[in-house]
Amino acid sequence: MNPSSLHGFIQSSIRKQQQIVTKLQRFNMTWFPKLAVLLAASLVLFIVFFIWRDSELDAFTDIGLDDDLSQVAGELTSDKLLGGLLAPNFTRRSCLSRYQSISYRKSSRHEPSSYLVSRLREYERLHKRCGPYAESYKKSIKEMVSGRIESSSVCRYVVWVAKCGLGNRMLSITSAFLYALLTNRVLLIYEEADMANVFCEPFPDTTWLLPKDFPFNYRLSRFKQKYAKSFGNTLKNNNNKISVSTEQLPSHLYLYLSHDYSHHDKLFFCDQDQIILRNIPWLIIKSDVYFLPSLFLMPSFEEELSKLFPDKETVFHHLGRYLFHPSNQVWTLITSYYKKYLVEAEERIGIQIRIFDKKTSPFQQVMDQILTCTFKEKLLPQVDMGKSIVAPSGKGKSKAVLLTSLIPSYYEKLKDMYLKHPTLNGEVINVYQPSHEEKQRSTNNVHNQKALAEINLLSMMDVLVTSARSTFGYVAQGLAGKKPLILYKIEDNKIPNPVCGRAVSLEPCFHSPPIYDCKAKREVDTATIVPYLRHCEDIHWGIKLFNST
Template structure:
């Protein structure tokens, strides 16, 4: 009995020691399985919800993800786990995210769907242009807004946090004061006089009206938007039939279109001008003298471009007028940097002074679905497969000054000199291209067909000395500008946008068409020199200092004295334009 009791006690002691160990081992084993299953669950969720990366996921009646999708994800995880282990998968995902943030370009929807390196965070940042845009729009109403990043390199120029905050503040103002709000209805139906209370109202307006061609309209619209932000005004645009269908609405929850019920939609003859009020207020600056509407004419042909708009005293007067009606065909943004009361705001918004249009243009100008269909179709058909895209924008203001062949020779001299395009071997006819040969495509934007035809023929019939394959694509040739045609303008907008998607750009001097393309694309173009007769200029082209448009007709007089001033001597971030001797261009000056 003692022997049996001793054995029982021994068994009891051993059991009390081994049972906790077995229990602990069992729990650890179960947790590892649960962790693996949980990992599958998380990966399934990522696969189902990653923005734009998984298409056509179906949901069953029970709310489960389609079985085929789920099994394919699990199979992929198991394969990777067998090769690297679960920790390797997570590590690779983090590394891929870091790599994906640097200079991705032209990602197709299929690549975006299948590439695990495209994390939801990096895609969202690219999609919203690093915070410039908000995600509240319905994507189907404007396909380009959230898809444009798939067609161009991520911009190295990031918007400042202060600019982003000012844009969000503006959007809030536009929502509260936009068309058909109580404040809008009150202001636009006022009589001929403005009381002190009205002058202090929180809702003031800047009405933009169109002048000249599409390029001029876009550069002045961007300038007007910047002025609206600085002065806390709501920007409203008076689009005619020739402008409808070009752009999406840029502001959430409200329209930027001026209602046709606006009192002075058609007749503006009886509205006072800024100059007339300026003259009156030299003698008397009383608020009761100020009208509710005022025309602000900043046209290049108007003598009033030296009207002290760029001075604080002029701005003090304008700030008291509820509604300004702007008429301009100029990129007058540089003049806003001359105004002392705006400088601090502008410096915080744009630490890089040469990014004003780059940021504001990408915020404002989203191709409509009709325009986007033309853009994406042309890109996929002619540009997508090339190793490099070269944009060539040719604007001929006077066809009698220099024949087309002279300009073609100048273009070749420029592109060959700067190694944008290769020379051709006139001794060897073109042969069928090999699969591994580098290809470049030249997109030609011109009113005249001669440029695309002659360049295309030259590169099709001859072998290049570098053995590169060069293809030439010219979307249209209207022969003459038709600024008031909606069909012409949508073609122009399509070509501007395609040029902005290029890797390098050659532009004509003094062309706002080219300015818009270079600024949207963040490109410093090669600007052709103006040619005369049959002589090719030497050098044929020069590189722009900045991607900013040129302000062709800046003010001439200083604010403190009625004397001529060279503003480049006063502001280190302004230089005279390469293509317009007296023009001003914002540059990113280095201290």
């Protein structure tokens, strides 16, 4: 249904409901028939709502959506299993993207370690044994409610909670998963309505979603930094000490690891405090950051992490592709758009633009930065502004530019430039933008489905240009396994020099790392402690993983 006919349908439905109410008043019907008619009219509007909701998704592609089942059959090769990252025992139709994504992205040059593959299979067995609705889970829930800790229990849990943009969510979930893997815990996701039908289940024969009847569900969304029973505040109120006695330990504990966390919250990254946490069955983590790099600062995890990730720059690349598979609905958006607009191009270029402050990053300056970078790096050709295109030649190399941004202005400017003026080298440039939401709406389910679709489309491009400090871009580059060109942040209305630069490491940046040496008990630059943690290319106070050589 197109927008104009949809609008007419809604207006017609509203008028009909108003007419019904007028008739009810005129004939003075008794209350029961009035109620029956009003319920019928309300049902019409309820149906209209779902038609409107689906039309929002249709607007992403403006094409007919059809499930791509052509690749459901066939042998699951090592490539389709991403070098062993993925387990083969899934029903393929339940999640088309799991085994089809390799057909849209180039094969990764980065092989997962055999040790990581074996540990993932071990984790899947643990999750199935201890996950929701298993007998061990039910027993653990009873113990948590009673406040009694059973030392013999093999099932312990990390519950992830957050309210933030999709990129931040994916990065913080990955961090929580690695922590669960290192501590032999089961990761459960507190999913609200805005994340429904965005991802497939990542683990076979079980779910990673926290059941709706979890005893403390009502507290999770309200859990904030100042919550009195959090790990950080418990330390703060007890002279940095928590009793290690099993009898005195709580059955569950809240960990606040978001961007505005306190010094006491950050003591989570100290080995001596991990000894205490090890004995608490339920840890509830609220996080909106990629805290994963700081796990590499902890001596107790060092040996295991070295075996899991001999290549330090591929942690998110491997774990992100393992965990995050678009639902069938989102995958249909992705593949339909790709086939209609991108598949025929000889080269595909992804440009991701994130504007944090329009006042400090005016449109024209950002546009000039994009053009300067892409011209300098020979990704896009310059045009002859003195000439107009009379008819497309179609003879030169064809390039498709996928531009993602919340606003349409950059797309419109770039598209018009290549539509109206010939390129100096004869290349044919087509520019596309799947959506333009105007502003981030992280609590909107349709918005999040579109966001995941765009992240995956970017990850399918041959070359990537991303915005500094953008977690959206971090996720796209990580899934792609490509080091992007980074558009450096414009400061004080001045275009930076250089305007862009190639990322040195594939890893995302941790924007708010701890600045505390747990052994020396003093502030320190944590980018100087181990050779494979250094400051990020796009934000000087952040830290990220690099190969030490």
